[in-house]
Amino acid sequence: MPEVYLTAQYDAAPLEVFEFFLDHEKFGSIWAGETRRIKDADGDNPNDVGSVRSVKVGLSTIQEQQVTATRPTADAAGLIEYKVIKGAAITDHFGHIEFHPRGDGGTEIRYTIRLQMAVPGLAWLVLRNIKQQWMLGSAKLAVQFG
DSSP states (O other): OOEEEEEEEEESHHHHHHHHSSSHHHHHSSSSSSEEEEESSSSSSTTTTTOOOEETTTEEEEEEEEEEEEESSSSOOOOEEEEEEETTHHHHHHHEEEEOOTTTEEEEEEEEEEEESSSTTTHHHHHHHHHHHHHHHHHHHHHHHH
């Protein structure tokens, strides 16, 4: 399955960056289109495992569900994973975001997106667009996180 590997460095602590990425609307602010949470997770945090976001770009809308949310600690990286559960011509999509602590207190992001589309060859075009959006959005976050 085609995939793209994305990275970023932020001066903020891993837990702060993790919480930003876990929040559907905040995470959506770094991408094109409109993102909103449409189903709350059970428990105290509505953005946690089981929550669902709607992502609308142009005429296309997909739904993504949080499937893993492991908060980072001083000794271990954090992890968010999500999958597309409905939408467009996507037949399989999985996002895997790792939040690694840096020695200076900052965060290194390692983000892998796997994507399969119903139309052969289209996944590479979509992933190229995702990579371009990431470059712009992650640069905005670097400024926000100092």
